[in-house]
Amino acid sequence: MKRVFPIASLPLVSLLLVGLPLTAQAEETFSDAQLEVMAGGCANCHGTDGRLAGSVPTIAGRPADVLTSRLLDFKHEEVGETTIMDRIAKGFTDAELEALARHFAGIDLENDNEREE
């Protein structure tokens, strides 16, 4: 059950916003194992699976379009009050950021044991 993220299911508006050709993105799919590695770095500040709340905000369970636009803004725009996320987001392709957004959106904040049960 390889969970993939076909680009066709992404909101068209986000594709228009980032202005990349559809064909270039259409091949960008990531296995669960790959996403676990890609998302690994997020946990260092946002907690395992992005669940932690504190001075650094929780990212688990937030709507995918919110996370996507936030991440793409960090990468491409000047976001006020940003300290570190601009420097991190620039290390990922737009397709990777979109996949990460969907990954964290898909985590059930209410159920902390979903991976084991």
Next chain:
Amino acid sequence: MNHRHNRNGLTRRQLIKGLGAASLLPLVGSAPFAIGGQHAGRVIVVGGGFGGATAAKYLKRANPAIDVILVEPNETFYTCPFSNLHLGGLREMDAIAHGYDELEERYGVRVIHAMAEDVDAEAHKVTLSTGRELDYDRLVLSPGVDMRWNALEGYDEEAAEKAPHAWKAGAQTELLRSQLEAMDDGGTFVMVAPDNPFRCPPGPYERASLVANYLAQHKPKSKVLILDAKDNFSKQGLFTAGWERLYGDRIEWVGLSNDGRVTRVDADRLEVETEFGTVHRADVLNVIPPQKAGWIAERAGVTDDSGWVPVKPETFESRQVDDIYVVGDATVAAPMPKSGFCANAQAKVVAAAIAASLESRPAPEAYWTNTCYSLVGPEYGISVAGVYRVQDGVIAEVEGAGGLSPADAPDATRALEAEYAVGWYNAICQDTWGTPLGGRVT
């Protein structure tokens, strides 16, 4: 050690959890998933710091049917990150202490509190200080660093009891703190900083900052003198600007070109001598000596002439010995620094690579990030970040990403970064050991 035997083999709860999770994992044909208590391979992890504890946890997350054994001598682990806050009187030791309950109880990692004394790579065996021998399919070493005793003339283990390094957190941290507290007003805190590579490149300069912060409040006539074996250091511009701003001329830094390199230590007299014969007398002497990979790495045959461990960048498997993976400060992973963040990031790549290799799948592509926060003062934080990928067979920083906090940032940004530094510490400790917010529950 009854608790260990109780976990020898999967309990009913773990078995149920394991089977449940297996059904959520990618289909892998005939891969050996746990059925009736059999495991999908055994991985021994040596070292329970940022690298080892993370590797153990993420191996179980990748596949709960892998039998994961963590070998770590101490029941309580004190982190080097934030140990400078203890030195500066800003944090209790308990608030940098972490344990292994979550790994055992939630993830089903078997934790053995012993030293790993030998590795037989050929036979795939680890010998423990208890005499016990353990077989492995894959071995993860996260041995941290050892001091190179006598690399600085006069600085050995005994000298470290008088002139602490405090570069492994715990008793050394407390010793240096007590010396600092006992120092008379007007005294000089002398720090000897090593040449690259060493654990936590910005660490000495954060330490100087937080010691100066303490002195400013409690011993205002005292100074900090850093004698450095190099001419440049991590976040140098940000540190020196912050020092000037917060501490005036309380911190003096002497680099290599100005005869900053110490070549001899006299711990009894609290004196150090530099390359060109200048003798500096300290009231408290903190010697951070040259370092190398933790001893078990050498024993396992994974270190090279440099004393550090070369690894295959895609997986962090040893370049020299098959089926041994190494993470953290012990590795040669430049441009990634020797930081707890990197050890945690590398461990996740290793866990994914091992889980894949036990199922004969290719390893996922490696991604690493690093963010190192340093506190110049309690409300003055600075950072350096990096994002890394394998490019042309070597670890490379992704161009255009990462970098330093801006040099011209307003105070509000420094305050925010100080807050995020605490947020980072809480998060990485939760991610590594499961420590709840606000420190260990004791």
